[in-house]
Amino acid sequence: MFGIEEIQAARERLAPYIYQTPVIHLQNLDETLGCQVYIKPECMQRTNSFxxxxxxxxxxxxxxxxxxxxxxxxxxxxxxxxxxxxxxxxxxxxxxxxxxxxxxxxxxxxxxxxxxxxxxxxxxxxxxxxxxxxxxxxxxIHPYDDYQIIAGQGTLGLEIAEQLPDADFVVVPIGGGGLIGGVSTAVKSEIPGARVIGAEPAALRRYAKSVEAGERVNLEEQRSVADALLTQKPGEKNYPIVTANVEGFVGVKDEFMLKAMKLLLMEGKILAEPSSCIGIGAALQGELKKWNVKESDRVCFVVSGGNVGLDQIKKLESIC
CATH class of the missing domain: 3.40.50.1100 (Rossmann fold)
Incomplete structure (x- = not known):
């Protein structure tokens, strides 16, 4: 069985090689998103990604x-x-x-x-x-369907639990389920009252559809600005971990991911790729209202990576 012990062991193993990225309160985004906005900027991690x-x-x-x-x-x-x-x-x-x-x-x-x-x-x-x-x-080296991969990603969740122990919500991008599987395991172990929400592209809702069907489903290939989140089927090892620990899933349209990317860059001064902005996009799209997120709630958005080129940044000029 997979659990917090594997994540703790991974943390010791990785300590000499990776950064412990901060949790940052972007207070100037609080009013716009309707909550206390915290981010975990893995765009600042080595290789610019979790x-x-x-x-x-x-x-x-x-x-x-x-x-x-x-x-x-x-x-x-x-x-x-x-x-x-x-x-x-x-x-x-x-x-x-x-x-x-x-x-x-x-x-x-x-x-x-x-x-x-x-x-x-x-x-x-x-x-x-x-x-x-x-x-x-x-x-x-599988990108998500492997317990050691999930454990490594879970070290990010341990850091959130230490840096923001009174978090009310943690919003995590979701593709195959490696990141959210590890993060949700760590967060629910250390902050049992926190609620973890998975954000996936509206064009490819493989987790929401799988939960609805009661089993993992394989969706047709789709295109989206969220190029890092286009896995067509939940991972076999990931699926039971995710469904046991995650409150629910939201689908985010491309336009709101791009709006979130521009907001993070212009107001938060954080450069992140579209896939990584999906949680902020969910808030802009109004999806967090389904969980009655309040202005006083501390919401940590995992900004999972920042491998973005100038060509992608230039496209933001036309985004309102």
Whole structure:
């Protein structure tokens, strides 16, 4: 069984290598969002994303024998950058399989860390990673469906619990479920009264649909500005963890993610990618009203990454 002990062990393992990012109260956003706005800015993390936590934790737990031929990872970009960083640290070869429409800033970030990049259709990432593993003996570092990955991401939740022990809500971006699985486990263990909400793209509500169906469902491939959150099916290991600890799920439209990105940049002075702004977008869209979030409630929004290029920032000029 997966629990807080695995997350605590991951924290000790990762301590020499990652940053403990702060929790920041963005008071000038309180009135706009209708709550006490706190953020956990993983855009300031090494590799500019929370993904380094899980990737490095997984690779630090693997025997050298499993790493000798190298590693391969399917990714939308941020996980790949985390794996590339960990591989460079450990002196092993890394191959990252990412969508052919991934933001160039993510492709360049992976290559700059010395990893090989293979690009393909979004839906083919895991298939191609599996083929490369079989052909070359690479060890697969899954982006979310792995307990060591979930534990690594959960270290972020432990930090929130220490930095904001009186949090009322924690709003977390959700794709396959690695981040929210770990964060919700840590938060519910340390702050039982806090409520964790998952924010997913309105175009791809794989968790909401799965809960409605009573089992994991696989949705058709979709496009969204939330390029890091386009996993089509909840992870097998993640799903029971998430459904046990998460209050519910909200669907956020692209326009509100972009509005949130602009708000964070212009008013909060935080540069984050669209996927990472989805929680703020949910608040702007009015989704948090479903949980009766009050002006006095302390809401921590996980801003999960900041791998964004100038081309994406320029598009914000037309966003009202």
């Amino acid at each position: 993904k380094i936590r899980g990737a490095l934790n997984k690779m630090l737990t693997l025997p050298k024998e499993e790493l000798k031929n190298g590693v391969v990872a399917a990714s939308s970009g941020n996980h790949g950058k985390g794996v590339a960083f960990a591989a460079k640290l450990l002196g092993v070869k890394a191959t990252i399989v990412i969508p052919d429409n991934a933001p160039q800033v993510k492709v360049d970030g992976i290559r700059n860390l010395g990893a090989e990049v293979v690009q393909c259709k979004l839906s083919e990432r895991h298939v191609i990673a599996g083929q490369l593993s079989e052909k070359y003996g690479y060890t697969i």
